[in-house]
Amino acid sequence: MAWLKAPLLGLTPLLALSGVVNAYPSTLLALRDREVNAEQLQASYDYVIVGGGQSGLVIANRLSEDPSKSVLVVEYGYFDNNPAQLDPSSAVNYRPINMFNVSSVPQPGLGGRVSGAFAASVVGGGSTVNGMMFDRGAADDYDNWEKLGNPGWGFSGLLPYFKKSTNFTAPRADLAEEYGITWDAKKAYGTNGPIQATFPDWLWPTIKVQWKAWAELGVPIQKEAAAGDAYGAFWVPTNNDQTYRRSYARSGYYDPVASRKNLKIITGYRTNEVLFSAKKHAESITIQERGTPNGAPTISVKAKQEIVLCAGWLHTPQVLQRSGLGPKDLLDEAGIKLIVDLPGVGANLQDHAVTSIGYSYATDLSPNPSSLYTNATFAAWAAEQWLDRKGPLSVGVGNSLSVPSLPQMSPNYKSIIAKAQVQNAAKLLPSTYTSVNVKGFVAQRDLLLKTFSKRNNGVVEITFSGGGTSSLSNEKPLSRGTVRLNTTDHYAEPIVDFNTLINPTDTDIMVESLKFARKWFATEAMKQLSPSETSPGVNITSDADLAAYVVRSMGSTTAHSSGSAAMAPRHLAGVVSPELLVYGVTGLSIGDISLIPMIPSTHTCATMYAVAEKAADLIKKRSRK
Template sequence: MAPYLGRDELVQRQIDPGALKPAYDYIVVGGGQSGLVIANRREELPSNGLVQRDLRSTARAREQNKYGLICWVRKTNAYAYKATVYAAAVIGGGSTINGMFFERGSAEDYDNWEKLGNAGWGILGASALFQEADANITWDASVYGTDGPIQATYPPWVWPGTKIQFKALNEVGVPTQFEAAGGKSYNAYWVPSNVDPSGRRSYARNEYFDPAQSRPNLSLLVNYRVNEVLFSSTKHAHSVRIQARGTANGAPTITVSANTEIVLCAGWLHTPHILQRSGVGPKALLTAAGIPVISDLPGVGSNLQDHAPIFIQFAYTTDVFPNPSSLQTNATFAAWAEQQWTQLREGPLSLTTGNSVGAIPLTTMNPTGYQAIISKALAQTPATYLPKAYTAEQLAGFIEQRKLLTASYGSSTNGIFEVPFEGSASAALCLEKPMSRGTVTLNTTDRYAEPSIDFNTNINPVDVDLTISAARFYRTWMAAPSMQQLGPTELSPGTNVTTDAQLSTWVSSGMGSSTAHSCCTAAMMPQNLGGVVSPDLLVHGVTGLSVGDIFGHPADPCNAHMRDGLCDCREGGGFDQGKSGPRGILNYQYE
């Protein structure tokens, strides 16, 4: 187990800008999950630089929600309404503040990556790289590793209502998986947390960066932004120009060189922004901003996706005790729960975001209508629902994505909607495989301002059809025989909302743009399909520059949703997951 270092110790390892060397072998831009993994794995090289934006940390798993303000909050013009956008500006990135929901995608999701022209990124390749970590929780030890740094455990608590919900799902055609992590992340299953056996968050900072404290060849610089990557006349990336965060345009900058390679790990929001500022991106956008074009890559900043959520609300009139609301409504139980956590690291407070989920195939949600949704998607003229700036290559890439997405819609072994549950009556319905696509673009009048973000949520009507299917299925689940002992009563959208037209209005007015799972803005695809990086993660059209992002998974704020399948480039922390230490479920008792 890696030692857990406090803030003071971490601060001591930062370097002052004046201590920067003029050149490093590798420069890693971003100290999030991917950046820390990559920096850690370069330890054998003589000199490495790590440039990061901010410095915060959290230790205990149950403190997950106390650090929300360390995110940068952005406002954006989303489709039809405003949304708030979060980007973790912290050592460890999203893994420092996420809900520690440590799941993987289905086998088909990884195979879809490979089918988009990325040899080696299918389930066979991913399985070889996965090395991580279940009242009747089951798991298969063979799909987890024992030597990697990230630990995964199952909290020693299950709300009694969760078991009832599992049984009800079985009654409506959703079986429980024995083990989901081995490529079977669909139907209903238990999910571990990236928490070590002592109840401590196991994440990129304490498992990858903290052990590097004694390495003289790794430097950490925080509170600086990368203005741009600089290229030679042969389009080789050789330096980054950085500036103190919070200073005005025109303030002093520092240039740091990379002898071997520059690796961008600045996430879905800032990796495309840095690329565009550096002259790598859509030619028309760069020209409008007065930026010389180094590589015309229209896909930089396009293909934005997220798991758009909508909350469906029920109440239990005859709920079992204890239940999640007991922590707020029963002072005796709340005190017992606090004692269990403080003294034993057990009980309800050992739960993070939860440990159970349904990833429901469309064929299960809508067995009589799924084919009509597929046909509708395939009959569309793609350009009608895509950003206007899409080029012929990007259209071709989307068509290839659509083929794979619609195949997933017709599959019984691929979840289209994710429904986390842990005994509560209400839930978020999260669209895992949207057809809509958004953009991240620099401000052409102020390239150093935060970029413009347009999620285009539900701009493709197929996404609304999928969400209606999910809402109808949730109602079916609540009507299952086992659920009746809890007395489920629908609150929203309401029992008077019954037609597709009424449900469409509910979806359009209530669906969010993001679950902080934004991704895919530097897509790993061939350049002739609008891709940005090759399967070896090198940026098309230049040398000496690669991208190490994926939308944070498995360390997104739900820490491992990689079932998007059509996203960004690489996992970073995700493909280097380590030991498992399943704590299992103890025979808990509340007295």
């Protein structure tokens, strides 16, 4: 094997595996963070962006392209200059300083377990700490946004922005030929966008067997999923540059333009409220230094044109609620003056809940992912390769997915749909939902159940990268949760309830996904690996036992939380219009993941670059009127 033929320089310390011995790119080291402090703040800016996460930096970049427009970004977190944060290993290692410390309330659908919640607190937001899988949902996912009452937000309306945000580089020719990697760069990607996408320098040999097994099972094999065909099995690039360093909102959208005189950022400050005029125009925000107690001095900053909320799924609804925009009952309880009764603020919370299936391979191919820990010679070779930014350590969480449709996955799909169609929606939704919330959910459910019967959209994501364990994520949940202000402490973290698995359809689908994954492991192709099931376990066979396994093993989140300030018609509990303007007020818009009305069957990073690019264009268009 090739790795055995390479010269070894001895056992490199395992510290090299983490990438911390590699220098931060010189261009980033030379760049000074162009921050302002409180004393340097101006009284007003044309645009004030609340949140310097992924979407906030995209929008700030695009709005500051006009040198006559001043832009301020207010971010609670800080810059992370740790070189290891750029390496593939960071895809599964989230530094606590970059994350909010938030957990959900106990989840009845999970037997009362509490779930952690992922929300980034760092410049670049979720793009700084995510798994770097750079895929998109099926065209049908985004077309459903449009069918819900959001003209211009279907796949054809978003594809130009998907392309605008990307710079795709094909994989190494020999690797592509050996592993059958396929893509369609012209149809799906841009060539000079800020975010780079490519494939790693290495793939595990066992993945060839796994790909063969999907084909044997009859799962459609896509040439390029990012062009709208994200169903079946397909290859997924990683948002890395050509040295396998993280390409993210900071490196792509902020660092190259940080020296613009009209673009400023202040870090370490919390946005407390948006303040409105008597005519309900958003005039300013109040901000407070991180770590200071409630009641400490605040600073007011005015926006001459627009305030753009990009505080994420967790804090955008919280800022709205603190500002008097949200469900009347909640604001009354909190003692906050109501500006606009918007029942959708903090409702409609969705995520991709996840379980797993595990096997051990008695006759696995070598090397394999466990070789990094069980084979000292291979580990040393891998570490030496990584000194030149090559080899196995260029691999992140993986580059292959299977997202089967419900008809592909289950012979029972019609009965699953039929059961969902006759559900009493109100009984399966949070008790805080109003009739407007219920009506909005039913409109979503009607669209989702039509999608469930299609073969060109998937309902569960099954990961595979050469190992024996695969995660199974529920990509189209019917359960809905909430993000609600803590009424006794408005500045504490909001109360999060994912409501995972409350809708029994979600459990039904996950049971079918486990049975389908077992069929995959039982294919003729997989026999050469001699797989034996370790979880759920061969003794768990009935649907009831599989459902019980789902309840005790499911996690509420894959860090794709979204939808908590949805873009939808107001009579369907929408919070923002298709122009992303908050209903009932002027001068206030939303540009982050909270506006997604229905979560797509994909990791959300690539989608949010496109959404933010489109948001910036909408804001620019308003300024020209």
